[in-house]
Amino acid sequence: MALTVGLRPLTRALLRPWARVPGAALGRPAAGSGDGVRCFGSPRVLVEPDPAAVGVAVMKMRNPPVNSLSLEFLTELLISLEKLENDKTFRGIIITSDCPGIFSAGLDLLEMYGRDPAHCAEYWKAVQELWLRVYLSNLVVIGAINGISPAGGCLLSLSCDYRVLANNPKYAIGLNETLLGIIAPFWFKDVLVNTIGHRAAERALQLGFLFPPSDALQVGIVDQVVPEDQVQSTARSVMAQWLAIPDHARQLTKNLVRKPTADRLLQQRDADIQNFVRFISRDSIQKSLHVYLEKLKQKKG
Numbered sequence: 001m002a003l004t005v006g007l008r009p010l011t012r013a014l015l016r017p018w019a020r021v022p023g024a025a026l027g028r029p030a031a032g033s034g035d036g037v038r039c040f041g042s043p044r045v046l047v048e049p050d051p052a053a054v055g056v057a058v059m060k061m062r063n064p065p066v067n068s069l070s071l072e073f074l075t076e077l078l079i080s081l082e083k084l085e086n087d088k089t090f091r092g093i094i095i096t097s098d099c100p101g102i103f104s105a106g107l108d109l110l111e112m113y114g115r116d117p118a119h120c121a122e123y124w125k126a127v128q129e130l131w132l133r134v135y136l137s138n139l140v141v142i143g144a145i146n147g148i149s150p151a152g153g154c155l156l157s158l159s160c161d162y163r164v165l166a167n168n169p170k171y172a173i174g175l176n177e178t179l180l181g182i183i184a185p186f187w188f189k190d191v192l193v194n195t196i197g198h199r200a201a202e203r204a205l206q207l208g209f210l211f212p213p214s215d216a217l218q219v220g221i222v223d224q225v226v227p228e229d230q231v232q233s234t235a236r237s238v239m240a241q242w243l244a245i246p247d248h249a250r251q252l253t254k255n256l257v258r259k260p261t262a263d264r265l266l267q268q269r270d271a272d273i274q275n276f277v278r279f280i281s282r283d284s285i286q287k288s289l290h291v292y293l294e295k296l297k298q299k300k301g
């Protein structure tokens, strides 16, 4: 537990420069919460207590068009997560998307393409922090995956305790970095190996697999596949099962299982940042990102 507590001051230090994100004032009742239900509001992240489940918050990602994890979006997610961790009335979070058809398009490519090393370092620190914050959260975190979830979106899903995916063939999920000509860092790889096993992860990472729901269930990257209109209710009923376990025992067990993986990053965060900056700044990698971004634009015709 000390590790999680240890993170808090770190997060504060990390977040201090970004806490000035406009509109990130939290605790302010969101519009339409006239019934006195306390919601946390920020431009890209809406956190609402689940009216049907005491102690459960629903965190809706709303960074249109694709919930790409920009620095500002990451910061708002981190501030909301920290607020929830510190608010003892909450025991669980359901993370979902408000962007139709998209859970999250992953890391924001424009934060890594054509950016100076100092920006890339700051960005990567925030990416590390989001993963650590979700992966080691004392709360029960359930992914209600209601859209496509490539790369960083898949990492966010894998960091949850449980994953419910909507049964829509378009809603593929996976670490597809090799398709962009880049590679997933070791801690992305570690989480995938922990979830689907070494051989399946080795193959999926090298081939940049994006698993459609039926395959995602079979390989184990998600825990349940349900009709799209049952994702939220399924997440809520699974949450009830997990919250039936005494918090302290569950939290210590989660830490027991996850701490060795998180430690591998915690013990070398700066080196990981430097490695990322060196890697992403390479001409060949910048060229790959450029080609990929152009493909995305051409796709629109």
Ligand SMILES: CC/C=C/CC(=O)SCCNC(=O)CCNC(=O)[C@H](O)C(C)(C)COP(=O)(O)OP(=O)(O)OC[C@H]1O[C@@H](n2cnc3c(N)ncnc32)[C@H](O)[C@@H]1OP(=O)(O)O
Residues within 6 Å of the ligand: 065, 066, 068, 102, 104, 105, 106, 107, 108, 109, 110, 148, 150, 151, 152, 153, 176, 177, 180, 182, 183, 184, 185, 293, 296, 297, 299, 300
């Ligand atoms: C070492 C670093 C590790 C990396 C991990 C990562 O996360 S890298 C990012 C990997 N992400 C992807 O490969 C997803 C790329 N996006 C897509 O495949 C599609 O956009 C998606 C998510 C299937 C949605 O398709 P749709 O047709 O609905 O939207 P469209 O492609 O037109 O995109 C809308 C606009 O968003 C921009 N965009 C999409 N993804 C990203 C992204 N990850 N980062 C930044 N911007 C993204 C896209 O270019 C469009 O922009 P516009 O200005 O409207 O042309």
